[in-house]
Amino acid sequence: MKPSQSKQNAQVTSSTRPSIPTTSASPLPPVDYQLLLLSLAEDYLAAAHGQGSLKALVDREINMRHYYKLVATGLSCLEVVLKRFKLQPQMEANVRLRYASVLYDETKNMREAEQTLSEGIKLCDRYRLLDLKYNMEYLLAQVLFEGSPRASLKFLDGVIKTAEAYKHNAWIYGLRFLKVSLLLKLSSHQDILSALTHIRSISGIAEQSGDKAILALASTVEALVHLRGSTSAESIEQAQRALAMARSLQLDARVASIPQVVVLTNIVDLACSLQQCDPSQAVNKMQAMHASLERQSDLWHPDGMFLVPVHSQDSSKNPGGHGLVRRSSQGSLAITFHWTPWEDIYALGFLLSSIATAHKNTSDGLKSEQMLKEGIRRLDGNNENVPVLKPISSITSRHMWRQNLKRYLQTHLVFALCTRTAWKAAQEGLQELQDTAASFPQDLELLDLLIQYLDGVIKQGIGHLDNALSIFQRPHFSVTSVTATTTPAHLELAILSTFNSILIIRDPSHPSHHLLPPLFSSLEPHLPHIKNSKPLTSAYNLILATSPNSTLPTIPKTKQYIHTALSAAKSIANNQLLCIALSLMSAKFFRGVVGEQSEKSARASETMARKGMDALWRSVGAGIVGDTMELAGRGEEAEKMRDLGREIARGLPEGVVQWEDTAREDVDMR
Secondary structure, eight states: OOSSOTTOTTSOBOOOOOOOOOOOOOSSSSOOHHHHHHHHHHHHHHHHHHTOBHHHHHTTOSOHHHHHHHHHHHHHHHHHHHHHSOOOHHHHHHHHHHHHHHHHHHOSOHHHHHHHHHHHHHHHHHHTOHHHHHHHHHHHHHHHHHHOHHHHHHHHHHHHHHHHHTTOHHHHHHHHHHHHHHHHHHOOHHHHHHHHHHHHHHHHHHHHHTOHHHHHHHHHHHHHHHHHHOOSHHHHHHHHHHHHHHHHTTTSHHHHTOHHHHHHHHHHHHHHHHHTTOHHHHHHHHHHHHHHHHHHGGGSOTTOEEEEEOOOOOSOSOOOSSSSEEEOTTSSEEEEEEOOOHHHHHHHHHHHHHHHTGGGTTTTTTHHHHHHHHHHHHHTSGGGGSBOOSOHHHHHHHHHHHHHHHHHHHHHHHHHHHHTTOHHHHHHHHHHHHHHHHHSOOOOHHHHHHHHHHHHHHHHHTTOHHHHHHHHTSGGGOGGGOOTTOOHHHHHHHHHHHHHHHHHHOSTTSTTGGGHHHHHHHHGGGHHHHHTOHHHHHHHHHHHHTOOGGGOOOHHHHHHHHHHHHHHHHHTTOHHHHHHHHHHHHHHHSTTOOSHHHHHHHHHHHHHHHHTTOHHHHHHHHHHHHHHHHHTTOHHHHHHHHHHHHHHHHTSOHHHHHHHHHHHHHOOOO
């Protein structure tokens, strides 16, 4: 989270780019050319920004040549004022800050922006214009980061040290939040730790000074950083401790009056439960998140701006009405942040909600899928026609964020369709996802990997096993290529791809069957990660329980594997894994056994498959129930169940039908 970063619309940012204060020029001669040029500069920039909207950007309707001509004319007006007129110190500082901010937002001329700000900082030092100096240093850190991130961070350290020496708490908060944001852009482990150090420093000062709103925001950001740094149980626990501090402050009127802080806290809290795979808690927290979004919608500024009040009155004698630190309408100091607009956060809420309810999608009227579709509809909706009076870079940044979110929504929709074996719809959804990616290409490694993995899952699901195997065996899906910098999500995709490969080549007649032992061996270094993930634990134990004849486990071992898989699947309410585990249990331990328990086990697997809308496993389950009834002497009922299984099998993809008999007899996990 970072104050004042217009190029990162999806993060909380604060504004440091004040408009030049002007007064109406006198209609009587002599003409004040200085104020006239300043007014013209603002008019030209406003005209440029006024022709931009998200829809216009998408439809390529913005005349970029005309846009940049207006911006260049506005910059020229500001440049003339700086070079041709003798200005009062405060006016000159304001003009320099405005000129540099436009250069930063609209051009790549960072060298001139740096020079303009450096001269402005000297001017502010000479005339003790503290707030303007801090605003310039704040912007200069961002300018420097474009060319030399480490130099920018070192420069910020010096500015923070000066602010701490003078006990300018408001600026200490703002500068440290900026450094946290810049460190998170670098995203190495050491940078994550450094970001946490700065957040805790903010929290310490805020607690001593009684700035509860700042403390609540810092605690929520700390939780967010913990989740970003690692998905381990320890990181989630630390995130929850930070959230507990934030929640303890929400009864304070100053905190409760800031909707963005309340909503962000609920979003991060939900993310913790999703990481823990706790479906019941996730549903409760999802409801709290939606309630806060609905309740706070009227309080949300259209561009996401919000003020966080601070008690400190020591910033400077006269902070302006613009910039990072400003006077609120009540006369107290406040720090200005920008987050994403409400409608974008609401669309994000649909993504998180769909994940929280994915475990009961098929038993709850496909509500999880409906949420994903509603999120996509909102992102494609008419709100893109609303004019955005901001630089084109800001509009582009927001559009990119919305496109990324749309791709994630589409990705999860395809996963949901695959889970209930709606393969035709999944293929269509994957094609739409690929079209979205092609229409707005970006360097998004995780999304690209997810698309490739989904392609493999669909091919495996419709029986095109050779094509699926060629995808799962690509180098970036190999667990042996994992390094210390590999993200947890990438590692889990590599593990899942290895699982898929094992399931394809486990048949001794498969030409690549000889690769099975090396695949199992490649998973051994990652067993700790698998054991820390309940879904992976369940799937891995199911694979172990169905090992090929050459490495067939003993009966006690098989029971242990299935029991472990069942327990993990139950704890996360994963009906698909439960269905497979119950089918395996029936096939391995109750086949050929006559009794009530064997029939209950067989019916449980078929019922679970029916609830999960899984056609393949319902067909297998019906066959198992039929065999059990046949042994019990209920031949007519047995034949009905077998007929049901065969009827369901006829609706399976053509490539799967040829394998169905084998799947039913051997309970093959294809």
